[in-house]
Amino acid sequence: MENPNAILEAHQWIPLSRQLVTEIHGLENLCQEQWPDLASDFEKLQAASHKLDDFTLAVLAGEVVSYSKIWHDLRNLIGTIMGYCELMEEELETNRLHLHQPLLQLRELCEQLLAKDEDIADVSTAQYLSTNKTIGTILIVDDQIESREILRRYLKQGQHHVLEADGGQQMFEVLAENDVDLILLDLILPEMDGDELLQQLKSDENLRAIPVIVVSGNKDTERVILCIEAGAEDYLFKPFNHVLLQARISAGVERKRWHDKEQLYRDELERNQRFIRGVFGRYLSEEIVSSLLEDPDGLDLGGVQRKVSVLMADIRGFTTICEQLPPQRVVRLLNNYLGTMSEVIMKYNGTIDEFIGDAILAIFGAPITREDDSDRAIRCALDMQAAMSEINERNRSEDLPEISMGICINTGPVVAGNIGSEKRAKYGVVGHTVNQTARIEGHCEAGSILLSEATVNDCKTMLSLGEKRSIKAKGILKAINILELKGIASDVSIAKEAVKE
Structure with a gap:
């Protein structure tokens, strides 16, 4: 969108343009008499001046009205004229001829023409620019009081x-005490130059995000590049266009x-993740929690069918113990027991579904499924029973009764997912x-581990097993084949023979 004020004032350059064209044409005789070797360049200079004249007349006739179009074409023409003037000056110096004053006058006229664009922009662009500016806290770093005064105003x-x-x-003292949105940094400073300060600033993790605009009178291209490479947002030369x-x-x-x-x-995302780790970390291993956080659908409500190994364990005779002890x-x-068992279960990447009094329900295979789910469940059960000696030693030291535990493991399909509502839900499994x-667990004796035949068939670990037997469970029509786990066997045939019986 054009700046209407700039368009109205665009004709301010026309008198200078006409003067430039006139003075170029006036050099023709002088060039022929004193600079015959420059005839070729002068012809090109004249051709550019003819184009400038035609362009000026076109603007006066209203054929070109766009401010941006006017100054785009005008700058190209002026740039061409200045280029040929410089080439002619270089040729004169090479031949040790006197640099004629008219060439200097041509260049001065060109510079005055270019300045007209900046004058118009200074007068009118500020009125035309959008007033929707972002206001912030700006830090000026400059050793010159006058420069700081101008920038501050x-x-x-x-x-x-x-x-x-x-x-x-x-x-750095100011930055330590204030939240700064942008730094205007002078390049030449007494203690340390701006490019060095810039490198130091960008190496500070707490300050590197602050944008830096270098404002300097130094037009050394190499230093400009160094500042940009060091992280400067921009580089402005003094004197600068304040708009x-x-x-x-x-x-x-x-x-x-x-x-x-x-x-x-x-930061909010990290807080949420810490909260999730704090909540789920009580029931899931760190590996599983990390997988859930990486998966955007990991905590969505819903269900999937999975093959899992379900582990149930509880304290034998716990009701009697409760009757004999104060709350x-x-x-x-319970805390001694459940705390130790939770650590063992998570060690084997099991998911603690819930505690029901003294009972523990753990899942191997959800929310993450692995090929060795049943194997890990079995090794977990053995470690849980082994941990009972440590628990009872702690109980004795605290004048608490010794306890014993029964464990069972069954493998099969379940529906797994977050069960509940948006406000309150828990991850769990349901199904046959x-x-x-739960029915198998009722047949566990103190210190024993019972495996369903499905679990034995699913695992790859060599097991030492007791005799297979069938149980009838309430509410389940088909008998369930179970085997007592003795330990990890040295010969796979032990497990296979037990299953065949």
């Missing part, structure tokens, strides 16, 4: 909050605000396999 016009520093040490400065500051502050919003989002002692005994496991 420009920034105050944009309603920015302005902080100042005269060098690197003061800059352009305001626009770049606004863009830099906006980027900083977006970065701050992203950082808040990341606080019962809770202490879970009901079967």
Whole structure:
């Protein structure tokens, strides 16, 4: 969209354009008499001046009305004229001829023409630019009081909050005490140059996100490149166009605000993940929690069918123990038992579905399925029974009764998922396999581990097993074949022969 004020004032350059064309044409005789070797370049210079004249007339006739189009074409033409003037000057110096004053005048006219574009922009662009500017806290780092004063006044016009520093040490002191949205950094400073300060700033994890615009009178291209490579957002030369400065500051502050919003989002995400780890970490291994966090659907409500190995364990005679102890002692005994068993289950990447009094329901195969789910469940059960000696030793030291535990494992299909509502839910499994496991658990004796035939057939570990027997369970029509686990066998034939019987 065009700036209407700039278009109306665009004709300010026309008198200078006509003067430039006239003076170029006036050099023709001089060139023929004194600079015959420059005839070819002068013809090209004249051709450019003819194009400039035609373009000027076209603008006056209203054939070109776009401000951006006018100055795009005008700059190209002026650039061509200045280029041929420079080539002719170089040729004169090479031949040790006197640099004629008219060439200098042509270049001065060209520079005055180019300055007209900047004058119009300074007068009218500020009125035309959008007022929707991002206001922020700007830190000016410059050892010159006058330079800071000019920048401060420009920034105050944009309603920015302005902080100042005269060098690197003061800059870091200000940054330590204030939240800064953007830094205007001078390149030449007494203590440490701006490019060195920039490198130090960008190496600080807490400060590197602050955008930096280098504002300097030094036009050394190599140093400009060094600043950009060190992380500067932009590089402006003094004297600068204050409208352009305001626009770049606004863009830099906006980027900083977006970065701050992203950082808040990341912090919130980390807090949520810590919460999830804190809650689920009580029941799941670290590996499983990490997998759930990486999977965007890992915590969605819903269900899937999985083959799992369900482990149930409880304390034998726990009702009698509860009747003999005060409530606080019962809770202490339970915590000793459940705390140790939870660690063992998570060691084998099992999922603790729930505690029901003294009973533990654990799952191997959900939410993550592995090929060795039943094998891990079996090894977990053996370690759980082995841990009972440690639990009872702690109970004795705390004047609590010794306890014994029965464990059973059954393998089969279940429906697994987050069960409940959006406000309150738990991960769990339901189905015939879970009901079967509960019935088998009722036949466990103290210190024993019972496996269903399905679990034995599913596992790959060599097992030492007792005789197979069948049980009739309430509510289940078909008999369930179970075997007592003695331990891990050295010969696979032990397991296979037990299953065949």
